[in-house]
Amino acid sequence: MINAMSLNITLRQLVTFDSLARHRNFTRVADQMGLTQPAVSMQMKQLENQLGVALTEQTGKRIDLTEEGEETLTCARAILQNLDDLEIALDERKGVRTGRLLISVVTTVNTFAPKLLRTFQQEYPGVNIVLDVANRKRLLHLLSENEVDMVIMGKPPKGQDLKAEAILENPLVIVAHPDHPLAKKKRISLSAFENETFIMREPGSGTRSVMERFFEEKKQTYVSGLEVSGAEALKQCVQSGLGLGLMSRDAVMMELEAGHVIELDVAGLPIQRHWYLVHRKGKRLSPPARAFKEFVLGEAETLVQGG
Numbered sequence: 001m002i003n004a005m006s007l008n009i010t011l012r013q014l015v016t017f018d019s020l021a022r023h024r025n026f027t028r029v030a031d032q033m034g035l036t037q038p039a040v041s042m043q044m045k046q047l048e049n050q051l052g053v054a055l056t057e058q059t060g061k062r063i064d065l066t067e068e069g070e071e072t073l074t075c076a077r078a079i080l081q082n083l084d085d086l087e088i089a090l091d092e093r094k095g096v097r098t099g100r101l102l103i104s105v106v107t108t109v110n111t112f113a114p115k116l117l118r119t120f121q122q123e124y125p126g127v128n129i130v131l132d133v134a135n136r137k138r139l140l141h142l143l144s145e146n147e148v149d150m151v152i153m154g155k156p157p158k159g160q161d162l163k164a165e166a167i168l169e170n171p172l173v174i175v176a177h178p179d180h181p182l183a184k185k186k187r188i189s190l191s192a193f194e195n196e197t198f199i200m201r202e203p204g205s206g207t208r209s210v211m212e213r214f215f216e217e218k219k220q221t222y223v224s225g226l227e228v229s230g231a232e233a234l235k236q237c238v239q240s241g242l243g244l245g246l247m248s249r250d251a252v253m254m255e256l257e258a259g260h261v262i263e264l265d266v267a268g269l270p271i272q273r274h275w276y277l278v279h280r281k282g283k284r285l286s287p288p289a290r291a292f293k294e295f296v297l298g299e300a301e302t303l304v305q306g307g
């Protein structure tokens with residue numbers, strides 16, 4: 001039987017084990033924790049020695065948890081969660097003015113997120129904001145793993161225990177190089193895109209799924225061209241005349257204003273969507289996270305549209 005008093009396990013070992021259970025890959029754990037791979041193996045070995053059981057088993061490259069590993073993981077996560085709660089409770093005592101805020105936004109929102117954060121930061125200079133920019137798939141993963149306070153993204157899927165509140169409109173449009181043959185046409189019908197090449201976002205992008213769903217529903221084909229990661233790269237390709245792009249107008253606003261790209265006048269567009277502020281249902285929000293939520297729900301529209 002394990003005697004808690006004689007156990008000599010460290011929080012770092014529990015964090016390492018939690019990370020290994022998530023990534024199932026020693027190199028990735030080492031990268032994430034800023035350790036060498038042998039150091040990660042050592043932490044795991046020491047934890048197993050202390051508990052007197054094997055926590056993982058490796059078949060080729062595949063790492064699985066043993067039954068004892070699963071049980072230890074549940075306990076390790078409860079301990080780490082308790083410590084997170086303690087940090088929040090202590091932050092409550094200190095008030096909203098300090099603490100950390102972990103925010104992730106989809107690449108498309110990246111154009112207006114800094115504006116929101118700048119104003120929030122001016123109001124709460126003591127809050128340490130960590131901003132991560134990724135695609136929709138990655139954000140949903142961060143939410144499910146409870147690795148982020150809040151995210152800004154397109155409408156999240158149902159049935160994932162998420163609380164999502166619409167904050168802004170998000171019209172999606174087709175953009176082109178100003179010299180494109182369709183540039184000056186009015187009320188372009190979708191059939192005109194039959195032989196047009198579109199620059200595609202990477203799989204896992206919300207923009208890409210909306211685009212595919214849209215053309216499928218309209219039973220309209222198009223040519224898939226180059227595939228790029230992130231809204232910024234998509235924009236650059238359209239600007240270089242490599243093809244058309246279907247994307248959030250927000251993401252391309254500056255290029256539209258500067259005349260580097262133009263929005264095509266297409267019948268049935270824009271596709272009307274919204275941006276959402278999303279966090280896990282029932283998540284205990286830290287004081288800075290609560291303040292940020294209140295701030296975004298109250299101010300987003302004015303701030304973003306006010307320039």
Ligand code: PGA
Nearest residue numbers: 106107136154205206207
């Ligand atoms: P993404 O974002 O295309 O950068 O994933 C859009 C969304 O969340 O719908």
